[in-house]
Every structure is written in C-alpha cells, then in structure tokens.
Amino acid sequence: MKQPLHDSMNIVARDHEVCAGFARAPYFPLVVKRGRGSILEDADGKEYIDLLASAAAINTGHCHPTVVEALRDQVGELIHYTPGYVYHELKVQLAEELVRITPGKYRKRVAFGLSGSDSIDGMIKLVRAYTMRPKIVSFVQAYHGSTYGALSLTALSLNMRRSIGPLLPEVHHINYPDCYRCDFGSSPERCSLQCLNDFRRAMHYYLPPDEIAAVVMEPIAGDAGFIVPPKRYMQELHSICKQHGILFVVDEVQQGFGRTGKWFCIEHFYIEPDIIVMGKSIASGIPMSAIVGRAEIMEALDAPGHLFTTGGSPVACRAALATISVIESEQLVRRAADMGSYMQEELKRLAGVYDLIGEVRGLGLTIGVDLVTDRGTKERAREAAAKICYRSFERGVIVIFMAGNVLRIQPPLVITKEQVDKSLDVLEHSIRDYLGGKIPDEILNFAKGWGM
Ligand SMILES: Cc1ncc(COP(=O)(O)O)c(C=O)c1O
Known part of the structure; x- marks a missing residue:
C-alpha cells in the first residue's frame, strides 16, 4: 500500500484529488492538526495565532479543557x-x-x-x-x-x-x-x-x-x-x-x-x-x-x-452546557468587549498610518478591516486583501477576507493580549510587504477565497 505523506502540501494535493471543490474557499494551504486556545498547529508542527476561530465557531478557544472533559465523560456514557x-x-x-x-x-x-x-x-x-x-x-x-x-x-x-x-x-x-x-x-x-x-x-x-x-x-x-x-x-x-x-x-x-x-x-x-x-x-x-x-x-x-x-445529541448538549459554563466562569462576554475595543483601537491606529485601510468597524471581537485602493472611491482592494492574508499565514497568523477585501478578525474570545499584539504586528508587516511589492502574484492562484 502507498504510504501517505504527512506534510501539509501533500495533504493539500491529496485533498484536491478526492474532495469536492465546491465546499472549499481556499485562502492559503493550512492543514490543521492540533489546536489549543487561540493557537493552531499544522501538519508540519508550525504554530499560528488563530484570528478566525473556525469561522467564529470556537468562541471558547480550541479544545478548552472544560469542554474536552465534558465530552470525554459523555462519550463513555451515551453518544446518542x-x-x-x-x-x-x-x-x-x-x-x-x-x-x-x-x-x-x-x-x-x-x-x-x-x-x-x-x-x-x-x-x-x-x-x-x-x-x-x-x-x-x-x-x-x-x-x-x-x-x-x-x-x-x-x-x-x-x-x-x-x-x-x-x-x-x-x-x-x-x-x-x-x-x-x-x-x-x-x-x-x-x-x-x-x-x-x-x-x-x-x-x-x-x-x-x-x-x-x-x-x-x-x-x-x-x-x-x-x-x-x-x-x-x-x-x-x-x-x-x-x-x-x-x-x-x-x-x-x-x-x-x-x-x-x-x-x-x-x-x-x-x-x-x-x-x-x-x-x-x-x-x-x-x-x-x-x-x-x-x-x-x-x-x-x-x-x-x-x-x-x-x-x-447528548454529546452536543454536554459540549454546549460546558461552553455556556466556560463563557460565564471566564467572563468571556466581558472579555470580548474589552479585547475587541483594544484591538479596534490598535487597528484604527494602523488606519491612521496606512491609507490602504478605509475603515475599521465591528463590535467586540467581530472586527472588519475594509481595505480600499482609494479612500475617496472606496474601491475594494481585493489583491491587497488576498496577499496580506497569505503573507500573514506565512508569518504565523490565520486571517481571511470576506466581500473580496475585508479582513475578518474573529479570534477565539480567550485570545490573550500578547497574542493580539503579536498578530497585529504580523498584520502590519504583511501590509508593509504588500505596499513594498514583496508578495508575489503567484499566491493569487491559490488565495481565491469566496471568489468575489
Ligand atoms: C450568519 C450565518 N447564518 C447561518 C450560517 C450557516 O451556518 P452553517 O454553516 O452552520 O450551516 C452562517 C455560516 O457561516 C452564518 O454566518
């Protein structure tokens, strides 16, 4: 039998061979393997700060111990x-x-x-x-x-x-x-x-x-x-x-x-x-x-x-009950408000430096960074968005874009201030790389996103 190869690019290639393309909107070749809190690890052992939280589906952070324990307990009791x-x-x-x-x-x-x-x-x-x-x-x-x-x-x-x-x-x-x-x-x-x-x-x-x-x-x-x-x-x-x-x-x-x-x-x-x-x-x-x-x-x-x-299912109910208890005990609603304000302020500071950022908007830890080619016409800076997300991925931050040009910032609510600062630093570097023409056009063949 052919031995499967485990590095990321090979898994991506195998995926393209057997999985239907209509269910995938690729931004970069990330192959996730493990997650803890706001950190993801890929198939090659490289770590990333996750600003996407699986499309806002992991507010409590990856594999929160309380959720994991509840799940372990429940699958031994009754799965469904x-x-x-x-x-x-x-x-x-x-x-x-x-x-x-x-x-x-x-x-x-x-x-x-x-x-x-x-x-x-x-x-x-x-x-x-x-x-x-x-x-x-x-x-x-x-x-x-x-x-x-x-x-x-x-x-x-x-x-x-x-x-x-x-x-x-x-x-x-x-x-x-x-x-x-x-x-x-x-x-x-x-x-x-x-x-x-x-x-x-x-x-x-x-x-x-x-x-x-x-x-x-x-x-x-x-x-x-x-x-x-x-x-x-x-x-x-x-x-x-x-x-x-x-x-x-x-x-x-x-x-x-x-x-x-x-x-x-x-x-x-x-x-x-x-x-x-x-x-x-x-x-x-x-x-x-x-x-x-x-x-x-x-x-x-x-x-x-x-x-x-x-x-x-009992398993999903147990996970949801644990989720609610984590959100309450760790005051994640409050944390989303506070960390969100901090992140928005910092992104607005970047908007003061880079004309590429037309607007920063959002509530809590849902933040959009609207990239434009011209602040007057507000034309969507599609290529910039694709390249900046790709370069951020290469530098260890997971961020995607929606509507063709709006950076999607929705990290797990447990993200720490250090992780926020580090990810903003990476974003700024990626913006500079883009403005300096340092991100090759070839990545656009991959980073199609939603194709808008
Ligand atoms: C606002 C909103 N409603 C509904 C859905 C559909 O949810 P699902 O993908 O779990 O079917 C999504 C998914 O992205 C969403 O963002």
Whole structure:
C-alpha cells in the first residue's frame, strides 16, 4: 500500500484529488492538526495565532479543557439516542439555559438542529406556519447558509445560486444598511434612513405587509464584510415589523455566544426579537444549532414538523452546557468587549498610518478591516486583501477576507493580549510587504477565497 505523506502540501494535493471543490474557499494551504486556545498547529508542527476561530465557531478557544472533559465523560456514557423518540435530561437542561441567556422576558421554546442552515430552514417553516403568511424579507448580501431554505434567504454569491434553482418562492431582499458604502450616496451625518424608506415604498407598491411573515436579519452582516447597522435603523425596522404584525427574526449563528461583547448581538440594539437562530459556537465546534422563539410561534408546527435523527445529541448538549459554563466562569462576554475595543483601537491606529485601510468597524471581537485602493472611491482592494492574508499565514497568523477585501478578525474570545499584539504586528508587516511589492502574484492562484 502507498504510504501517505504527512506534510501539509501533500495533504493539500491529496485533498484536491478526492474532495469536492465546491465546499472549499481556499485562502492559503493550512492543514490543521492540533489546536489549543487561540493557537493552531499544522501538519508540519508550525504554530499560528488563530484570528478566525473556525469561522467564529470556537468562541471558547480550541479544545478548552472544560469542554474536552465534558465530552470525554459523555462519550463513555451515551453518544446518542434520537430525541425524536425519547427524552434526555441534558437536552432539557440546555434548553433551560438557552431560555435563560437569550434576550426576551416572554415564554420561549427551543428546537435543536445540527447546523446554522437547518435551523434557518426550521425558522422559515415556523414563521410561515404561525403567521399563515408566505413572504419573507431578507437582505442583499445576507448569508444564512447552504440548504435550500437558508440559501433562498442568502444573497451573497452568484456561485451559490447559479444553476440550482428554483429556490424558495416569496423571498424578498432589501438593502442592508451599509453606512460606509451607502447605496443612496448618503453619510452617517446626513442619513435620513433612505434604505428603510425603500422598504416602506416596497410595502406600499408591491410587497403587501400583511403577507410578510418575517424580516430575517443578521445583527451584523458578517460575510458581507462585517457591516454594523445603525441603532436607529434597527429600532425603526423593529417598530415597522410590530406595526404590521411581521415577526422579527435574528440570525445569531455567527455573532452569538458572547462574540460581540453581549451574549447575543441584538442586545446592542435593545430589541427583543421573536426568534433567535444560533449555531457555530454554541457547542464549541460539535455540530449543533438551535431555534429559540416565543412559545406561541414555536407551537405553530405539529410533530413531526422539523426534526433530525442526530439533532440535540447528548454529546452536543454536554459540549454546549460546558461552553455556556466556560463563557460565564471566564467572563468571556466581558472579555470580548474589552479585547475587541483594544484591538479596534490598535487597528484604527494602523488606519491612521496606512491609507490602504478605509475603515475599521465591528463590535467586540467581530472586527472588519475594509481595505480600499482609494479612500475617496472606496474601491475594494481585493489583491491587497488576498496577499496580506497569505503573507500573514506565512508569518504565523490565520486571517481571511470576506466581500473580496475585508479582513475578518474573529479570534477565539480567550485570545490573550500578547497574542493580539503579536498578530497585529504580523498584520502590519504583511501590509508593509504588500505596499513594498514583496508578495508575489503567484499566491493569487491559490488565495481565491469566496471568489468575489
Ligand atoms: C450568519 C450565518 N447564518 C447561518 C450560517 C450557516 O451556518 P452553517 O454553516 O452552520 O450551516 C452562517 C455560516 O457561516 C452564518 O454566518
């Protein structure tokens, strides 16, 4: 038998031979092998500071000892028994915890899934069944996942939608309030929330509000480049929903579980949503997602309305309970707020030195660094983003870009100040290397990212 070769480049080559390319958006040839806290080790034993946290799915850090111990204990006890047919206490305990930590002082119910996408699909069923209305409003540039329902709300990449239609009918996309690249040519100082007037106009001419079941929104448009909506927009949108009996749903799959300096990002806007969809960091990397909503909405489906054989497994529940306990005992929500402010300040300092950085924005430890070729036109500096991420990888820092040009800074919430300082140092060196023309064009053949 042929002996497998274990160095990174060979594993990458073998991957390209046998794994489907559509499920991979490559930035650099990182082959992960081991992780501890905010440090990753590759197949060749090289270490990296992780500013990506597996796409914001490891808020507690890699292999947190409390999570690992809980998992070890649970796999020896019971790995799985489908919750479709039996009860288990861990699922109840976790549902009680999710009811406790989510905003909203009303009666709630919880349903578990395996990925953010399938919980988005479940949410779509619920809002339609509860309101008996067909239409859903989502946003241009939204990312809600890859299953047909979630993808129907997603509007971020032609490659995700091309040749696979038809998608779900009656989904309408409105503009996300992007104040840096305002679709209406306005600025925060002169803003009259024209983007919201556009929605109002749609409801007046062609989108009957009494046929809209829900507005579904990411409280920060993550994959669109970490766009933070203005508070005024959020509150007005919420009151429009209330006025017309439209449910307000937030997708916290990426921003939830402490990342933005609150348990859930929507708390920054003082809004109690009707439904919260969560996933990613909920179980520190073990597949799990959840829908938490007002009891009356969650009762709109009868069994077997939405269930999965391996959803809410004892192992995932144990990991999620350990995750919540770590976030609380290590005060990671507070830490995300503090470390996030520090990191943003430092990145803004770099923006003062390098014109390449058009804007630094975010909340807590979700930070976007928007690279532009020209601060006036705000043209996206795509090549710069690809090269800077690649060079940072070579220098031992994992950072990727979204929307073609926005550096994605979402480290584990346990990242230390030393690690932050070191990673910022590497980023600055990579920016200098880029500006000095020291990063070869060849890396662009590999570093395609999302291809936007
Ligand atoms: C905001 C948001 N919603 C939903 C999803 C889909 O989650 P999953 O990839 O677990 O299906 C993602 C994934 O990136 C996301 O960022």
